[in-house]
Amino acid sequence: MNSTTIIILILSYFAILILISFLTGKKSDNNTFFKANQQAPWYVVAFGMIGASLSGVTFISIPGWIESSQFSYMQVVLGYIVGYIVIGTVLLPLYYKLNLTSIYTYLEERFGNASYKTGASFFLISRVVGTSFRLFLVANVLQVILFDDLGIQFWQTVTLTVFLIWLYTFKSGIKTIIWTDTLQTLFMLIAIGVTIFYVSDDLGISSGNILGYVLDSDLSKTFFFDDFKSSNYFWKQFISGAFIAIAMTGLDQDMMQKNLTCKSLKDAQKNMFWFTIVLTLVNFVILSLGLLLTVYAQQNGIDAHRDELFPVLAKEYLGIGVFVFFLIGLIAAAYSSADSTLTALTTSFSIDILDIEKKYDVAKQIAIRKRMHIIISFVLIFVIISFKYLIKDESVIAKLLLFAGYTYGPLLGLYAFGLFTTWQIKDKLVPIIAILSPILSYIISFNSLKWFGFDFDFFILILNGSLTFFGLILIRTKHH
Template sequence: MEPSYILLILVLYFVVLLIISLVTSDKEEDNENFFKAKRQSPWFVVAFGMIGASLSGVTFISVPGWVETSQFSYMQVVLGYLLGYLVIGTVLLPLYYRMNLTSIYTYLEQRFGINSYKTGASFFILSRVVGASFRLFLVANVLQALAFDVIGIPYWTTVSITIALIWLYTFKSGIKTVVWTDTLQTLFMLIALGVTIMVLYDEMNIPQGIISFISESSLSKTFFFEDINSVNYFWKQFLSGAFIAIVMTGLDQDMMQKNLSCRTLKDSQKNMFWFTIILTVVNLAFMSLGVLLTLYAQQNGIEAHNDQLFPVLAKDYLGPVVFISFIIGLVAAAYSSADSALTALTTSFSVDILAIDKRHSLKSQVQIRKRVHLLFSLVLIFVIISFKYLIKDESVIAKLFVFTGYTYGPLLGMYSFGLFTNLKTRDNLIPFIALCSPVLAYFISLYSNRWLGFDFGFFVLILNGALTFIGLLIFSNIKSSNLSKLILSGGK
């Protein structure tokens, strides 16, 4: 396909998003709309739109590519999500609604103090800036190689225009607009998934039903109980999935901001229930796509593996319909997470770090929020371009992205300590504990794998959270003689 056609598709795509922004924006610009959509978002729209935010461009490309080497083992993590989302719906959402929170990290201030509050918000901001930048970096690289290099558009221009467009359709109404644009982008992503599966089914001349074909394949093995040291061991991945869901959804301002825009707690819980079901089915569909892509490549002698599998087959072998849907789906998956991330970063920095709701008039709050929104747009541009030009080894960037997972461990430890104990701890030491825990978790994971052959994998998140919890416990107001009793009693 000619690069000019790809450019035209992207232009039309963003025109649609801008139209949605105009339709959903109010004439009056206020922070209540930007931060919480005045709690008027329909729960079913939020539930559907959250799928796109959860499945980024990394997932869109990587999950099908994992199947060749990991089979359906990722489904063990997805099943763990079910337990995690249950905790979010029954424990965290009632807490957030009862406290009428704009930023979920305000809970930490009321439970521990100002240092805990600022620490939690700072870890979220760091993680979201790096994570959102990396997701957009991967997609920008694909688009640059497919179209913009040929046209002669420099990489920095591609990135700058992309972020500028996201800023343009989110700057006025924030989460109110994002709820609707994410719904459309989720739809585009699922259409791309469905079209590709249908074309592959037809191209491969599969005699039996597609479900039977996939389930009979050796690539569809799901449960791994054989080797406890393996990264694919069931209980390791299942428990990790539960905690990943809790921290990366329930303790994440980006994801929770959409939930908190629902009218009532009951609506928000319904949203979480249906979101869980849809997300499970969609992940299963992406892994099924991975089986079809892998077998198609093997049958036709095509050397494409891992993250290259889907892009190469879509571009060179499966025809223009699949390629167009792939481009739209990839962009939709990436930008549905990027626009909500930009909105959440603006919210967290404005409310948690600058405390605009406590220090400024309503008019000043809007002006400050607009400047913060622009600031984070520029930060994302700078970080993405830095990935391209300052870090030449992309494996280093991938490790940096993995490292952002460590930033959620302290949040897990702090919220667990706050919710499941009645203890007070030394607020001034919480930043130190939160910084030390990920470092200790990294080295324990590293040497456990090197010396014992035990690969923590996703399980390192639980280790990280446990270290934070222990640190808070050590510096709590409990007497040392009762410390062991508390641990044995489970913190009660």
Template sequence: MAAHWILLVLLLYFGVLMLIGYVTGKQADSYDFFVARRQSPWYVVAFGMIGASLSGVTFISVPGWVGTAAFSYFQMVLGYLAGYAVIAFVLLPLYYRLNLISIYTYLKERIGKHAYKTGAAFFLLSRTVGAAFRLYLVAMVLHVGIFQHWGASFGLTTFISLLLIWLYTARGGIKTIVWTDTLQTIFMLLAVVFTIWFIKDDLGWSWSQMSEHLAQDPRSQVFFWDDWKDKKFFWKQFISGAFIAIVMTGLDQDMMQKNLSCRTLRDAQKNMITFSWILVPVNWLFLTLGLLLYAYAEGHGIGLPAKSDMLYPTLAFNHFPWIAGLFFFVGIIAAAYSSADSALTALTTSFCIDILGFEQIKDKKKQERLRRWVHVGITFLLWLVIMIFHRLNDESVINAIFTAAGYTYGPLLGMYAFGLLTQRRAIDRWVPWVACLAPCITWVIAQNSERWFNGYRFGYELLLINGLLCFVGMWAASRRAGV
């Protein structure tokens, strides 16, 4: 597919997003930007969250991951269901009862100012790294598909990608994103379904023949029960999935900001439960797509790219007919930006409220001016982190995201667990030290686990170790209530 046609599609696509941003951003103020005045329809939020949760990482990395990890990722997806239930029936009632805009305000009320600032800081670190990883993928695809043909650098490609997001989210924030994410989820799912249909027809299979091939392929294995030391072992994946859902959704301002824009707690809970059950078959679709991509490459004698993340883009741009390449391009843009736009808004929200004390500023014009400058600053920060990651990345991006989450979200898990499960009073000034020490000890354990624990290799359950260490540290630096 020619680069100028891809660019035209990109401009048309963002023209639609800009139109939505203009309509929803009319006369929008900071309250609209942060929580859309709590007027978002729950079913719109639920559908849009599919795209925001999956992102470009799922779109590219999960299909490529099938080659080495089979369908083991689905074990984590099943664990997500347990995690989302905790969010719906434990965390959301708490957030609505306290009428929160930033969910980290809970830490201030339960533990103290230092815990509050520490929790917000870890979110800002976590989401900045996660959003940069996700945007790295789409910038890489845009660079290969369009901008490198005109001699543009990867840095310029990334800058243009971020500028487009900034333009349509600058005024409406979450009020805009609730609707743009819905549109982008539709495009993403259409792209996946069309690609599956195209490969099936290209290989000359009926639907039943395709199902038979998938079932016989050893890469379609879902459950791994035999080796408890293996990263793919079921219980390691399932339990890790549950806690990853809790921390990367329930303790994440980005994902919770959409839930908090619903009219009532009941609406937010309906949104979360509906979203979680839709997510299961959608993830199965992506795994199925991955197996079909490998079958297509093998059937046509196409050599596999060095990085599994590039399997889908390589086939779409270089081997699929132009219509299939077009669907891929629209799908990856939709998947990546539905996650990135909300991340940019959530980072802006958290920095304004949690770090700058935005609500204490009474002058509305000063509030708006400050929010806009923070929005610009966060955009530049994401560009900088993406450029650093571009220099360093040497592994599957989805693996990098979950590994990073184990270190950066662990302290949040420990702090919230301490607040919710105990009545003890933490010594607030010690919380930042405990929260920083826990991931450092976790890293040491991970580096030496095979030598210390008879060959055991930690996977994503490092998140649990990290959270437990933070919890224990806070318990040690606490006293009984009333003392």
């Protein structure tokens, strides 16, 4: 496929997103931007959240994991189910009861201003870095398959990427994103399905036998109970998965902002329930795709591994049909995550850090929100470009989830303490606890591997949250 065709494909894709933005952007105000006027259909939100949860990282990295980790990631996914049940039964009722726009407002009501600002700040750091990881990966792939040949530099690719996201989200924010995410999730799932069909056909597997082939393969080993020190030990991954879901979805403004657009708590819970079922199935399908791609590469003597596996096979070996869908799927996966993040970061910074709802009239609030939307776009561009020189190898999703363990840990500790105790705390000391917990977690994790051979891996989130919780016990004052 030549460069002109790829560019036309990408521009057509964005033209559709901008059209959706135009259609959903009429009579928009801050309530539209932040909460879609609480009129979003739950089933549309549920479907769109699939794409936002998976992102380009999952689309690229998980298939590349099979060679070294088999289906062990499903242990984490099974843990997610438990986490999503907690979100639906504990956190969503709390958020709807308090009628929150930013979920971190809860921390202010429970503990005070310092806790509130700390929670919001950790979210902002987590999301800026997490989204930058995701977009970095996609920008890198686009660079290799297209922009290098055209003489366009990496920083230009990144700037254009973020500008296009800003273009279709600046007016109506979350209201637009609910619909664009639905479309992008659909594109991503079609891309995965088409690739599975083509690869299985090349391997001589009939469509009716794909599931049997996957389950019979040695590469589909899912459960690992042998070595509790290992990073893929079942209970370690299962429990980590539950806490990753609670922290990275339930305590994440980006993911919860979508839930809060539903008309009622009942609708939001329905959304969460169906989202859980579909997400579990989709993760299994993506792992199956990874297995087929790995077998294909091995049988044909192709030297492509980890994050390079899917892009290399799609571009050079599987034909133009697969490559077109790969490209659309990759862009859809990346943007369905990044666009909502840009909106959530704008929401959190405007409401939590700048207090616009408390300090300014409506016209001033809209002006500040628009300015923040632009500033955060520039922050993302800067961070993504800096990653170009910091990331060397290792699967990006592993880095992403590991980093999340350090930044979401304090949020996990704060919410657990707020929900499961009646104690008050010395609010001004919370930032110190929140900064010390990740540092201590890193020291413990590093030395545990060195001295005992015990790999905390994703478990770092639980360690970090526990340290935060115990730190808050030390600064408690009295009962309510």
